Amino acid sequence: MYLTELECTVLEVKVIEGLGTTIDVVLSNGVLHEGDRIVICGLNGPIATNVRALLTPQPLRELRVKSSYVHHTSIKAAMGVKISAPDLEKAIAGSRLLVVGPDDDEEEMMDEVMSDITSLQSSLDRSGKGVSVQASTLGSLEALLEFLRVSKIPVAAINIGPVHKKDVIRCSTMLERAKELAVMLCFDVKVDRDAQELADDMDVRIFKADIIYHLFDQFTAYHKDIVESKKKSQAGAAVFPCLLRMISGAVFNKKDPLVLGMDVIDGALRVGTPLCVVRPPEVEGGPREVVELGKVTGIEKDHKTMEIVKKGQAGGGVAVKIEVGPNDSGPMYGRHFTDKDDIFSRVPRQSIDVLKASFREEMSKDEWALIIKLKKVLDIQ
Template identity: 45%
Template sequence: MQIVALSLSLHQVKVIAGLGTTVDVILRNGILKEGDTLVLTGTEGPFSTQARALLMPQPLRELRVKNAYVNHKAIIASQGVKITGKDLEKTLAGTPIFVAKKPDEIEVLKDEASKVVSSMLSAIKLQERGVYVQASTLGSLEALLAFLKQSKIPYCGVNIGPVHKRDVMKASVMLEHDSQWAVILAFDVKVEREAQEIADNVGVKIFTADIIYHLFDNFLLHRKELHDRQRRQHEAMAIFPCKLRILPNCVFNTRDPIVVGVVVEAGLIKKGTVLTIPSKSFVDVGVVSSLEVNHKQVDIAHKGVEVCIKIEPTGGEAPKLYGRHFDHTDLLVSKVTRESIDAVKKYFREDLQKGDWQLFIELKKIFQII
């Protein structure tokens, strides 16, 4: 069996006016003849077609000039050639081309073409969690993966050619783990209508672009919007770690609501924080409904800040009285749980500093959280 292998790096698919879809290749060895049976890798797998015409530019002529090609009956290696033929629009650029000299070689070469592409894709190191990447050629796929690696964005699956239903189903697996990765980055490829419909139904986001940077920017914007939405959804559950010391000369109201000035000794305090007193058998003082610094409303106060807070009773709890249930000698801490800690870790990690995490460890021991 004689196999004519054409260059992977210079193999391109182009639409030329008057010629239709053509493929540009470099003939590395042997002789390619008009009418030879070609085995190529297509968007739906390997296929065969005949080389209808072998075209090369006329000597000393600009390629942009119309009718600048000369048809040849045969091409001898090593040189470039433009080939016309049926179904070439299905060809995946960057994949190998083989020549079948006998009919019984076609199926063998189809298997060989599949193995070459599978080997190339399987050599790409994938992560357990990440985006799904689709590109028009192996070269553009490698370029996109290099950019994602540099940007520290993991990828769990790759493919070349248009986005099909099977690609969406593979990407949808990330919905069970982390929805931010349930994304297909489709670079310079079409998305089949059925694939887009399924993606919309199951919740997979497909981004398409002809420029890598645009694809990257669209994905980052999507991830930020998703993260912001998740933060809003889990804001009530996320209790930040804090230690508060009441300022004895800043007690403005002793009951329902309690209004006192405090200094944040550690961590950070925000609206919605439930405060408790470990030294008084973990009596719940109430929930922080507002904060003021220098008579201005704030959403959060960090370590070292003196802040006036309003504390209202938690649902179902009898109002606590300053001076009876607690006073300025008692340390107030945020009432954290396993669920609230997990919510902070997952959705508000960037809001905490090193000292805040150390306080979390201390509070976990106080509340005996495993």
């Protein structure tokens, strides 16, 4: 139904020989006049300018096809119109076009057109960590941001239009914060050659696609590779939490290397885990004694070697081989600890940070609860 109230949307921003920068718009309702004062959303802020010419293609020709145009003094909806006016270089495709009437406040209208892009700014991650997103229009940017929100991919920066060097430089700040997020997701936009070369030099990844899902697939594959390589590099520093209890009488070797029969009471025991016993203070109120047992170098159940044993997995217990460093004599069963002592993984502060950063998804709620318990037992700050 035709309405006199103006409804107009910018579809595309184009440079036309002889006309300069123009905008193709869809006039859904109302009337546009030559000389109208218009306000549109721009990359560097709102744009207020005067319509120099209203153009439509020749009859039976398409707006996008290069040809001579028909000039109009006014155009009534609904029509596709090309508008020639000054200062349109930074106009944003997908934004609304408003006409300033005699009783309208131009400043208010400027705020109104900019509300479209400022509302999208609220989707940026408050921590400042995230990918950079670039799209061809406001609408496609909005759709991409919503898809990333649902996919739980944080976004640190947004922009509309082709990718230039300044966009790459802005994204490169993420290299120090979170390298796996130093990525540009570019939807239906061109990437400047200089920008691509700079990105290659700075190790910023640029993913391009015309379909949102393809962008997502490219990013998730890249992110998975980065996370896996990070895990491998940090695996040596990660000590997973576990609580063990000796099986009474199951002592196969009393001193280095200790070979003991144990049950996994909580968490998961892995080969390479350093173990310790925390003994009560000799004097009430005094410090508790932490006895370092050494590192787990082997786990066996029913003569089968195992790399990891989780709580409830080792019915009947497992045989655990524990060795100390070459220069240490090591503790002795019966003198430094007994089968009445609980045995804990020796989790240092650094390891807790590594577990939070790289192994969060591999840890269960019970294991995080055990970490909290170990912090108290081992007095980890």
